[in-house]
Amino acid sequence: MSRYPGTEHEGRIAPDRLHAAVQAIFEACGMLRADAALLAETLVAADLRGVHSHGVLRVPEYVAKLRHHGVDPQGRPLVVSDQGAALVIDGHNSMGQIASFYAMAKAINRARTVNVAAAAVRGSNHCGAMFYYAMQALPEDMIGIAMTNALPTMAPWGGKDKIVGINPLAVAIPTGEEPPIVLDAAFSYSSHGKIRIYHQKGHPIPSNWAFDSEGQPTTETERAIHGLLQPIGEYKGVGLAIVFGLLSSMLSGAAFGTELGNMIDGPQAGQDGHLFLALRVAGFEDPARFKERTDAAVRQIRESRPIQEGTPLYAPGGLEHELAQAYTAEGIPLNDVTWQGLDDAARELGLPAIA
């Protein structure tokens, strides 16, 4: 989790109201009711967990994909190859969320019998936050792993050509009484979206977020936007991005890196790739013992000493879990830009305003 600078006007909305409004928008774009509901659910789930960068902020962009940029509102993902623990899914140019949910469900189903399964996806599109698919595995007492290819925004280490995506990875691990362990991280320090927010506010960015177009670290948002994202851990982070990007695209025959498109023209519709794995705990270990031990690991982190007294410490996903509980009770805070985007999308589609 990361924080944004400054405070801003926020309006709160109950998750189910937000869900209904966003579903209506996607139905008005021609999506089937169940698909629109699922897509809305993935976005609201991101906002609930405080991952606003992948929440309903994305609605205008997704409406544009569906109405103007060639994504098929009624695209139907299908299994095109099924061999043992290995599945290949063609998203058939559906919204990435539709293809990804379907693929993870297929991997989970296969893991019910063979304990480990992998579903490689091609023919997909931007699929939002990866944690959602990794977490699909949790109610089944399975570990979920989700990864995706992304538009290139980084250079190989020592280079200055934008040919590597930040290619996020999510891992969800079942617990018993404690919040599930859920990591969702891209291999860059920051993101274009975050740098744009700093740009709007006139804040400089930390020196480890971006390189200018010549590969030199910069704190100027203008140079950063036209430059490169910095990986975490220098050559390690780029290396991780490269291998997880290859896994996300090459097993299914999806586009990789620059084949997918670029940050100026955007992605080519229906070329994206992802990879989902499900590992059934009971195939390896007694699930009760497993969850007792993961609970203990979460507690050990929470009860360890913070640098600054009073700072709460979290296992991966712990803070997001707390936010989801709070926002379920108190409503989801959305900023002005997000509200405006929702209102504009509703108006464009002839729907009533949400607020």
Place this chain on the structure above:
Amino acid sequence: MSRYPGTEHEGRIAPDRLHAAVQAIFEACGMLRADAALLAETLVAADLRGVHSHGVLRVPEYVAKLRHHGVDPQGRPLVVSDQGAALVIDGHNSMGQIASFYAMAKAINRARTVNVAAAAVRGSNHCGAMFYYAMQALPEDMIGIAMTNALPTMAPWGGKDKIVGINPLAVAIPTGEEPPIVLDAAFSYSSHGKIRIYHQKGHPIPSNWAFDSEGQPTTETERAIHGLLQPIGEYKGVGLAIVFGLLSSMLSGAAFGTELGNMIDGPQAGQDGHLFLALRVAGFEDPARFKERTDAAVRQIRESRPIQEGTPLYAPGGLEHELAQAYTAEGIPLNDVTWQGLDDAARELGLPAIA
């Protein structure tokens, strides 16, 4: 790959001579001939690829494990659970290399029929560099993934208790004509071994390598040695270390984090855990097409523009591949400390000196 500061006296040795000498040392420790040969092979392979931190430098430490610290020189790993694509291996307190090679071989064998397989290991010990096991998958046109639990050297983000290991991950991806794509990275910026080398030489360390024992960044090696390693990418790197550590230990019932031991007393013998996955490319995609595309990805990186003209750019594992070719031809360079360790081990065991 990372570089060490300064130059030092180096002696070169042919890989097969080094292998024979190291094998003899481990045989003299009571290992079976084939096991000693495999253990020597993994260490020489690390030196060949320039990963000297995990090469024959480790011989004295491994001799101590075998002779004084309770690792069973003749421990035999065995499959204790075999369910579909999921295997659990008990290393039976063998050297970690023996258990790991066996486990990856079993995962590969299972992936021949079901295309994806995972082997979780318990009852193991330090297993050296992870790339070796990931690369076992390559001749089979499989993707290999290898990860391990490690002694805790990091704190949760915002904390100062040493409860998280750097828990390295290796991924090997087949190519056709280009060097295989091989990533092997721990989730810390640096390592205790590297900081000790800077300490010996009186060099300060970069400010992103370590925290002091209060969780503050330090460039002083003395404080760093008694402090904490810094993760790559702040909370992201710690999160990655936590989830890959959990995957490496909890599926097999191995010790996790502080259960394994600490950096002062060392690990408890026979408690370590690892996880190995094999994904058979042909289960998903035509291997010829896959390898054409991974070749193209490697070439795209190599042919992209460096920041400083003339600097070669590599896909993960490319530099290591070049070093292995050079060292095979010209001999492996070993520094004085490593030579001394080998000589001391040979002498302790009544063997002739190596040089």
